[in-house]
Amino acid sequence: MTCDSVARLIPLYFYGELMPEEEDRLEEHLHACAPCTREMERQRAMAAALDRRHTEVPPLLLGACRADLLAAIQGGAPRLFEPAKGPWTLFLEALAATLAGLNRYRTPVGAVALVAVGFFAARFTGAGLPASSLSPAGEVFSTVRSVEPDSSGRVQIAFDETRRRVVSGAAGDRDIQRLLLAAAREDNPAVRVESVDLLKSRADSGEVRDALLNAVARDSNAGVRLKALDGLKPLAGDSQVRKILAQVLLADDNPAVRMQVVDLLVSHRDDSVVGVLQNLVQKEDNNYVRLKCEKALKDMNASIGTF
Amino acid sequence: MDSLIRAAQRGDQDAFEQLVRAHDQSVLRLAMNLLRSPEDARDVYQEAFLRVYRNLDSFRFDCSFHTWLYRIVTNICLDRLRKRKVRKEESAVVETSDGPIDRMEVFEEESAHANPERAVWNRELNERIESALQDLTPRERMVFELRHYQGLRLRNIGEMLGTTEEAAKNCLFRATQKMRAVLGDCV
Ligand SMILES: [Zn+2]
Numbered sequence: 001m002t003c004d005s006v007a008r009l010i011p012l013y014f015y016g017e018l019m020p021e022e023e024d025r026l027e028e029h030l031h032a033c034a035p036c037t038r039e040m041e042r043q044r045a046m047a048a049a050l051d052r053r054h055t056e057v058p059p060l061l062l063g064a065c066r067a068d069l070l071a072a073i074q075g076g077a078p079r080l081f082e083p084a085k086g087p088w089t090l091f092l093e094a095l096a097a098t099l100a101g102l103n104r105y106r107t108p109v110g111a112v113a114l115v116a117v118g119f120f121a122a123r124f125t126g127a128g129l130p131a132s133s134l135s136p137a138g139e140v141f142s143t144v145r146s147v148e149p150d151s152s153g154r155v156q157i158a159f160d161e162t163r164r165r166v167v168s169g170a171a172g173d174r175d176i177q178r179l180l181l182a183a184a185r186e187d188n189p190a191v192r193v194e195s196v197d198l199l200k201s202r203a204d205s206g207e208v209r210d211a212l213l214n215a216v217a218r219d220s221n222a223g224v225r226l227k228a229l230d231g232l233k234p235l236a237g238d239s240q241v242r243k244i245l246a247q248v249l250l251a252d253d254n255p256a257v258r259m260q261v262v263d264l265l266v267s268h269r270d271d272s273v274v275g276v277l278q279n280l281v282q283k284e285d286n287n288y289v290r291l292k293c294e295k296a297l298k299d300m301n302a303s304i305g306t307f
Numbered sequence: 308m309d310s311l312i313r314a315a316q317r318g319d320q321d322a323f324e325q326l327v328r329a330h331d332q333s334v335l336r337l338a339m340n341l342l343r344s345p346e347d348a349r350d351v352y353q354e355a356f357l358r359v360y361r362n363l364d365s366f367r368f369d370c371s372f373h374t375w376l377y378r379i380v381t382n383i384c385l386d387r388l389r390k391r392k393v394r395k396e397e398s399a400v401v402e403t404s405d406g407p408i409d410r411m412e413v414f415e416e417e418s419a420h421a422n423p424e425r426a427v428w429n430r431e432l433n434e435r436i437e438s439a440l441q442d443l444t445p446r447e448r449m450v451f452e453l454r455h456y457q458g459l460r461l462r463n464i465g466e467m468l469g470t471t472e473e474a475a476k477n478c479l480f481r482a483t484q485k486m487r488a489v490l491g492d493c494v
Contacts, residue, residue: 011483012476015454017461043483046490050455053436057332057339057348065335065352069327072357073320 001029006036014043059255059286063222171198177208184211189221196224200231209235213244222254229260237268246276255286262289266296274302312372316363323363327356330373333457334380341384341452342391351387355380370466377467381449388445439489443482450478451486 006029012018013026030037150156169176183195196215202208208231215228225248235241242265249261258280265273277293281304284290294304308329314322334355338348358379366375440448449468453459454475459467465475 008480011480015461015479017476017479042487046483046487047455049432049490050436050486053433055340055343057335058345061339061345061349062332062335065331065349066327068349068353069356070324072353073323073360 001025003029003033003036006030006033007039010036010039010043014040014047059288063254172202177202177205181207181211184215184224189224192219192221192224193227196227196231200227203231203235209241213241216248217244222257225252225254225257226260229257229264233264233267236264239270242268242270242272246272249276249280250283255289258284258286258289259292262292262296266300269300274300278302278304308372309368312363312366312368316366323360326372327359330376331356334376337380337452337457338384340456341448342387347387351380351383354383358383374463374466377453378469381453381467385445385449388448392445435490439486442485442489447478447482447485450475451482454479 006026009018009022009026013023018026030040167176167179171177171180177199180195180199183191184199186192186195192215196212196219199208199211203212212228212231216225216232219225219228232241232245236245245261245265249258249265252258252261262277262280265276274297277297281290281293281297284293297304311322311326311329315326331352335348335352338351339345342348342351355376359376366372440451443451446468450461450464453464453467454461461475461479462472465472468475
């Protein structure tokens with residue numbers, strides 16, 4: 001093997017892409033040749049330098065990408081083989097989705113109109129619907145409640161059938177607000193986001209405040225939790241709100257939510273916030289959140305750790 | 308994995324989602340490494356998985372799903388790298404609630420924070436490394452990325468890029484030579 005041919009093989013050798021016999025011959029040459037050994041060292045040094053350049057994916061990016069994709073697909077990205085759907089197909093799909101325990105979004109995320117659909121509308125039928133403007137007889141929706149096969153091979157399906165009604169009124173209207181409070185607990189996250197968004201300017205009402213706290217602590221959708229946090233800003237000094245925020249900070253799995261909670265907590269200083277932040281720094285695995293926390297502690301002249 | 312793919316091909320959305328989640332981190336890392344821009348990486352992710360969604364029926368199990376997926380992803384990334392070669396590099400500055408920041412500096416500062424003694428060294432060398440990587444052709448850049456950072460075998464890389472193992476070897480060799488010429492005494 002000549003030094004020239006070795007130079008050509010060094011990168012492949014480094015990446016383990018040589019045949020075993022080529023590898024043996026190259027190693028033999030390296031043992032006997034100092035300049036080629038130095039070349040090999042330079043290859044290793046360069047690879048090590050390049051390893052350090054490796055960029056990490058920002059933690060929030062993956063979640064954002066997944067949400068984009070879901071929205072595009074549920075917003076109707078066409079599949080090539082997709083046949084036109086009749087009412088029966090749609091019903092079967094709804095059935096399958098219910099059985100699989102999936103929450104299919106009935107309106108695309110970001111929909112502006114608040115539409116009361118399904119069981120939620122049914123709950124309000126007897127209870128004095130807002131008189132503001134009421135359109136009668138809309139579409140009929142079915143929600144499957146149970147499916148039971150019997151021994152004769154037949155299937156018994158129980159479903160609620162509800163009519164869509166559309167009501168409109170000012171966001172401050174008492175009846176509209178009651179609907180919004182109910183909508184904040186709907187299955188459809190798009191409805192919850194819109195409702196919480198509309199409610200958030202009215203956190204001075206005890207009922208709304210409780211709904212926002214409930215959303216922050218329990219809603220499965222991070223978008224809803226972020227909107228609710230927004231609404232709690234004026235109440236960031238309230239001790240009960242702060243107690244719940246401190247719990248959320250240590251329990252929430254979404255870094256954006258944790259960042260916003262840190263903002264809310266440090267906007268009003270009290271003795272317990274230092275301890276909560278120190279606690280978070282210890283266990284926080286997201287760099288952005290941890291840096292924010294450390295900065296907040298520094299701003300308060302508190303030490304970063306308890307050690 | 309095969310049964311998951313078949314379920315997704317039958318239109319099972321849950322299976323499709325699982326399939327995405329099994330592969331999307333490495334796809335995003337690849338796009339981010341190649342394009343160095345969260346926005347571009349996000350676009351690549353969306354375009355790639357929508358193509359997968361629309362064309363899953365045409366996957367015939369004659370290669371691994373990973374290879375099939377990477378054919379799509381590398382195609383999209385190569386397109387973008389080629390277009391970039393033509394137009395001027397976009398600004399890496401983004402507006403945030405804390406004022407404008409340089410995207411890449413955020414990542415670099417973060418790693419500097421984790422390991423302060425590397426900070427100075429990083430800053431100097433990073434520029435050289437970036438310009439060395441930019442000197443590569445899109446294809447050389449891709450082969451190098453897949454071999455060095457993603458740890459794939461050259462034979463597999465050839466399969467993804469629609470070329471031979473031998474051609475992939477040549478690409479890797481040229482990429483290494485060019486980078487050593489630029490980095491030279493730095494390392
Ligand atoms: Zn030699």
